[in-house]
Amino acid sequence: MWGGQVQFLHQLSCRADFVKRWGARPAVRTALLASALLVAGGCQREPAPRPTAATPEQRTAAPEPRTANGVREAAWTKEEDGQWAMAAKNWANTRYSRLDQINTGNVNQLRQVWSFNTGIAAGHEAAPLVVGDTMYVVTPYPNVLYALDVRDGGLRWSYRPRPVRAAQGVACCDVVNRGAAYADGRIFFNTLDNHTVAVDAKSGKEVWKTKLGDINLGESMTMAPLVAGNRVLVGNSGGEFGVRGWITALEAGSGKIAWRAYHTGPDKDALIGADFRPFYAGDRGEDLGVKTWPPGQWKIGGGTVWGWISYDPELDMVYYGTGNPGPWNPELREGDNKWTCGLFARRLSDGAAIWFVQFVPHDEHDYDGVNESILVDMPWRGEERKVLLHPERTGFMYVIDRTNGEILSAEPFAHTNWATGVDLQTSRPIKNEEKATGLGKVVRNVCPAAPGAKDWQPSAFSPRTGLLYIPHNNLCMDFEGLEANYIAGTPYVGAEVKMMPGPSGHRGEFTAWDPAAAKAVWKIEERFPAWSGALATAGDVVFYGTMDRWFKAVNAVTGQNLWQHRLGSGIVSQPSTFRGPDGKQYLAVMSGVGGWAGAIVSGQLSAEDGTGALGFVNAMKDLPEHTAAGGAVHVFALP
């Protein structure tokens, strides 16, 4: 035991200075032991070489070894196919590839093979998809879908859905798009002006296009669909515009709406019926989506779905979070505001609600619940549990039994002062009343800020280390509640915000988290919010990008920086990896700064008004000194 500690601490001392010494904390040591043992050779930069003789198929078919903390992929996870067919890689949202040609020993030899410019200045948040020998990328508004030859970046076709220009006026936080999904020869994605489209993956011809929302109600669509069975699952954005949030399932073949569930209003609209069995008493009762609001307020109450969706094919359950209630000023909506800021489990075929848990009843800080849920299996107090890991915007890492919605643990993974913890008996956060917001009240230094300890930027899970890799924020805010005037199609916020860096002044963090121990194993501090997604690979390399233009590879075990490459613009997208037609492993990522955090650059905002972009400008005044706007996709490989 001590040997392991010493070895790990020795390893730590070899790392770059900006990796904090989290491993030195006694409470974390035990959890690190096994990880430390994986690291051979102390300060040796290159670990033991990996076998390369086997064919990719042979190597990737082998199950991953059981990790020390016992956290592993869900039993039904499919074998590696060398592709990247959906934004989150798989239904479990692990963003883990079993490709391992690129590893800790050779990643520093990566070089760019080709790139492709989109000519668009908005934030590029999508993941490059790869199916067969074609890469598919969807751009921010005007949401062009490009099909590129993975060999050399040759343009095969493009598809332009031509969303109405006015839709840009109802996109709260830059005109982003979080990507497409591939299934059965079609690419599915959403347009900013509320259409879901299916495009033939070979020809680029539109197969169907279905209108789902209305910009004149403040609705837009930015999320990446999840396709499972014959259902395409999508949701709306517009929590800052007084929309009524929903998730909708379309029939993959026809584009017809199969079902829609609203997240405010009567049970019948929420598809809450006989099968609904929430774990906690506070979520039980008739028409809570009406009764937990002032009269009529639920009609413009938010609860949008602009984040990530997971699916467990064995349990036949869809998991996704709901957005913030509107307006931000909580005094205008007394009550628990169901079903906002929580997590639903639903049946795929008809959308029937199975369970719900609310992370933030009566949200006071814009803490949407839409972050990803990563489906893994793990032991918990001697018992095997099917769980989901949910790094919440609130700063708490939830481990939830995905069969029934029971919260197993909820520990802070970032600096948090709005609540001291989560009451596991009731599911309610233990709020710090000093940080309660209200009309005409200025509340200082609320942590995390409105974008949360973590916003949309999705984390990755490696079954080799059993760790979750979380790109996130270190931001706090001053918040003042104001009157809000609902005018359909215009912002409905009722708050003025100014954000600032959290403790120690850095604005972003990249954290490796042990879900079993509920502890951070290591953290990397970043100058700006870590606004890109993460990617984990069987080469024990984890990738992410930074807003100051670095595409980074770090050691999955230690957090050591192994390689970084400067791109043309800041990175706020989702990296992916694939096996090319030549059998080699490639890496893909989009550059193009923007999104809420990067709006000061992509929107050419003024640094003179800190309240700009819902207060994010105040924390990002120096971003224009590090990057300009402009999107591109980049592909990397070993020589």
Place this chain on the structure above:
Amino acid sequence: MFLRCRSGFLAAGIGVLTVLAASCERRETSERRMPAPGRLDTPAGLESGLQPGAAIVFPEIRNPYEGDASGISEGRRLYQWYNCSGCHFNGGGGIGPPFLDADWIYGREPANIFNSIVRGRPNGMPAYGRRIPEQQVWQIAAYVASLDPRQPDRAPPGAREPLVQEEGGDREGTGPRGGQQR
């Protein structure tokens, strides 16, 4: 514009009435035939500084509330009430562009700002013409123009700035309300 010309928010001052009448006239004219040069000196004015052939200098259209402290103050209130602040914040921009730099996409003349509010702009600016009375449009336009740091007489202090006022140590001193707080 056309609708409002008929329904009429005619409580405004002489300047507003003049402009209103001119704009109604222009609209009716434009529906019948191409407007003649010299008839563009209305709130439907130019957005380009490039005039093919000889440039024509048009008479300036003045905002009736320009330099009017109470009108600008009211404009500030309305700017919040109609959710202009939800996109443009205190001039720094967000969903919509900022008012604090030198780049006014559609022009910074009173007529340009008026038109942006009433008619909307194609990349997301809503057309507020049927929602906001003309007098209030001019008040909002006066407030918006007053945010421009190149403006000699900046906006008078607003009703409410606690987030800005109580904070120190950043660049607020040069901000939109810099040096003119109370």
